[in-house]
């Protein structure tokens with residue numbers, strides 16, 4: 001009799017355990033994100049939008065390449081209304097902040113811009129190169145840089161001009177190398193940018209450093225020179241964090257690649 005009760009109790013408990021484990025909300029696994037279990041197209045849009053948010057907020061940490069199932073989503077995001085709209089909203093928030101800044105005057109009020117995917121859009125290049133889904137090819141990208149015809153990101157161009165009118169000194173801090181100075185200047189002018197205070201590129205002693213370290217060092221030099229860095233705009237977290245950071249940082253979208 002006692003053993004029958006024990007058996008029934010065990011059966012009851014195992015059923016409860018089964019029910020409770022089934023009712024746990026299931027989060028998507030890596031396999032789901034990278035192209036495995038869910039196959040419906042509409043599902044891709046939901047999952048890939050969540051992936052994009054995780055990448056932009058840096059919850060994804062260092063990521064390498066757009067997940068295969070999200071390439072179409074990323075292409076549509078970048079070439080459709082959303083990318084432009086997201087950039088415009090961020091530009092507007094940056095502008096509202098800039099107008100509230102109490103400038104110190106004497107030409108010491110600085111704003112730091114990154115270049116690629118911040119001031120200039122390399123979308124024409126990435127459109128021909130898989131929107132971040134294929135391994136980065138330095139040679140073909142350098143060829144593209146030398147053409148010097150990347151268009152401006154419209155929202156950044158309008159913020160840039162507004163900051164100059166407000167009295168900010170504009171510093172351009174890019175991961176591009178010194179040997180690309182001429183092409184970079186030519187491209188910036190082509191895209192409508194002018195009168196920047198300084199264009200800072202990676203010199204020989206900067207090669208091999210992470211973007212976070214290199215950019216922090218360069219910002220620290222500006223601070224040592226007496227500049228106050230009120231704002232900073234970039235499409236990578238490595239443009240914005242580290243040390244000697246701006247009072248406010250504005251992260252532009254970039255679901256194509258991650259630079260540490």
Ligand SMILES: [Mg+2]
Nearest residue numbers: 114116117235
């Ligand atoms: Mg960039």
